[in-house]
Amino acid sequence: MGDQTPFVSFCLALSKFKPYLAIISLQFGYAGMYIITMVSLKHGMSHYVLAVYRHVVATIVLAPFAFVLERKIRPKLTLPVFLRIMALGFLEPVLDQNLYYLGMKYTTATFASATVNILPAVTFILAIIFRLETVNVRRLQSLAKVIGTAVTVAGAMVMTLYKGPIINFTSGGAGSHHGSSVDSSDSHFFTGTLMLIGSCFGWAGFFILQSFTLKKYPAELSLSTLICLMGVVEGAAVSLIMERDMSAWKIGFDSRLLAAAYSGVVCSGIAYYVQGFVSKQKGPVFVTSFSPLCMIITSALGVIILAELVHLGSILGAILIVFGLYTVVWGKSKDPPSSAASFTDEKAAAQELPITCKSINVDDNNIDGPGGMLKTNQAKSTLTQGA
Numbered sequence: 001m002g003d004q005t006p007f008v009s010f011c012l013a014l015s016k017f018k019p020y021l022a023i024i025s026l027q028f029g030y031a032g033m034y035i036i037t038m039v040s041l042k043h044g045m046s047h048y049v050l051a052v053y054r055h056v057v058a059t060i061v062l063a064p065f066a067f068v069l070e071r072k073i074r075p076k077l078t079l080p081v082f083l084r085i086m087a088l089g090f091l092e093p094v095l096d097q098n099l100y101y102l103g104m105k106y107t108t109a110t111f112a113s114a115t116v117n118i119l120p121a122v123t124f125i126l127a128i129i130f131r132l133e134t135v136n137v138r139r140l141q142s143l144a145k146v147i148g149t150a151v152t153v154a155g156a157m158v159m160t161l162y163k164g165p166i167i168n169f170t171s172g173g174a175g176s177h178h179g180s181s182v183d184s185s186d187s188h189f190f191t192g193t194l195m196l197i198g199s200c201f202g203w204a205g206f207f208i209l210q211s212f213t214l215k216k217y218p219a220e221l222s223l224s225t226l227i228c229l230m231g232v233v234e235g236a237a238v239s240l241i242m243e244r245d246m247s248a249w250k251i252g253f254d255s256r257l258l259a260a261a262y263s264g265v266v267c268s269g270i271a272y273y274v275q276g277f278v279s280k281q282k283g284p285v286f287v288t289s290f291s292p293l294c295m296i297i298t299s300a301l302g303v304i305i306l307a308e309l310v311h312l313g314s315i316l317g318a319i320l321i322v323f324g325l326y327t328v329v330w331g332k333s334k335d336p337p338s339s340a341a342s343f344t345d346e347k348a349a350a351q352e353l354p355i356t357c358k359s360i361n362v363d364d365n366n367i368d369g370p371g372g373m374l375k376t377n378q379a380k381s382t383l384t385q386g387a
Contacts, residue, residue, distance in 0.1 A: 019278045023290045026274050029266040031113070031297035033259075035305055037101065038109040040259035046248040047101030048239035050259060053251065055093050055231040057264025062228060062273070066221035074219045077226075084213045085226045086234075088206060093231025093268070094238055096202035099195045106192025111314055113298035114159060115196040117321040120288040120328055121152040122204040127284060130208055141334035148327030155320030156197065163189070164312030207275070207284035214280055224272035231268075286332065295322075 041047060066074075104112035124145060127133040136142045210223075217223055243249075251257050279287050295318060303310065 019282050019286070022274045022278055023287065026271055027290050027294040028297060029270065030294045031301060033263045033267045034104070034109045034113050034294075034298045035301045036255065036259045036262050038104060038302075040255045041101060041105050043255055045256045045259065046239070046243050047098055047105065048235070048242050049248050049251075050101065050256070050263075051093060051097045052232060052235040052239050053260035054097070054264040054268055055228045055235060057261050058228040058268035058272075059225060059232060061265050062221060062225040062269045066219075066225040070219045070222050074222050075217055077217070081213065081217045084209060084216070085223070086230055088209055088213065088227045089230025090234050091202050091209065092206040093228065094235045096199045096206065098235075098238070099199035099202065103192040103195035103199060106188035107196070108302065108309075110295075110299045110302040110310060111159070111193075112196055113295045113302075114314055114318045114321065115156065115193065116200060116203075117295055117318070117325055118152055118156040118197065119200045119203055120325055121149040121156075122200050123207055123284055123288045124149050124328060126204050126208050130212075132208065132211060132283065141331040144331030144334075145328050148324040148329075148331065151324030151327065152321050153324075155317045155322075155324060157317075158320060159193070159314055159317030162313035162316070164316070167310045167312055167315060204284075204288070207279065207287060210276060211279050211284050214276055218280075220273050220276040220280070223276060224269065227272055228268055 037050070040050065100112065103115075107115075124133060128135060133145075134142075135146060137146065213223065214220070251260065275287050299310070
């Protein structure tokens with residue numbers, strides 16, 4: 001049994017850190033999406049069409065896995081669950097992504113990725129409203145979550161209302177090269193910021209509704225596939241209304257195809273599954289708690305690849321957002337384990353009980369004799385400690 005202890009410890013540690021590794025990997029995927037999408041939008045691709053093609057790719061990729069891997073565990077699709085899937089297909093694939101793409105087009109990829117850092121605060125507020133999170137101001141962790149949320153919102157306001165001087169991280173004549181684009185961006189900067197904030201509310205609502213839906217329909221791959229499919233249907237309807245020119249739907253072997261394929265596979269297909277899996281274990285607030293990592297990666301890529309100009313207000317606001325965000329995360333980490341985690345721990349303990357019982361020898365003859373009840377209680381106490 002001693003030989004199994006390191007292996008069991010490794011498995012437990014891997015299971016504990018699996019949600020962290022999954023979410024961190026997802027942030028790298030999102031950072032790449034921001035850069036590739038920005039390039040395709042600058043080349044004239046319609047954000048409405050991009051959102052539709054993105055979910056066409058995601059549906060094609062996810063459907064075979066969902067059909068094969070979850071054919072035995074997939075629950076029946078009822079009308080209430082279908083209505084929720086329709087709402088999920090509108091909140092993220094249509095509302096969030098179109099507002100985000102348009103907001104990023106009016107600002108920059110770096111600013112857009114930084115604005116997304118208000119997502120945990122928005123999700124936390126909605127989670128309190130829908131009773132997925134509890135707040136007790138007498139406890140330090142609850143107070144930290146409230147203060148962190150307020151600081152995060154303040155950071156977003158700084159980024160929105162104050163631009164400040166340009167911080168040039170690159171050498172050369174970057175300022176003159178991007179002068180016209182900066183002026184064009186300035187004229188729509190405030191509108192673009194409001195769109196980015198609106199996209200965060202749509203995304204946060206998606207996380208909350210996804211948590212509720214998974215309780216009724218606990219099949220992550222199938223649910224992700226259905227969300228992508230509804231995103232295609234609803235997004236196509238919106239696109240046909242907003243984009244009257246049919247030439248906008250043309251796509252070739254260029255950055256447009258790369259943006260649709262990459263964002264569809266990584267940021268819709270894989271992301272919906274990973275977010276559902278982690279949200280089921282850790283809750284929707286945890287899923288959104290690693291956004292600053294994506295902001296750092298995107299900022300570095302934006303300066304290097306796109307030669308974007310960073311303003312002082314964006315840096316100051318991002319610092320406040322990161323500080324407030326990790327205050328929320330610290331408070332969240334001090335919360336008691338959720339019922340799902342407790343259930344998992346109970347299952348693990350139940351699996352270990354037979355092994356522990358074999359190592360305890362109880363004399364059956366003494367149980368019926370004098371003091372037998374005391375020995376039995378001692379054996380139970382030892383068993384509890386071993387488990």
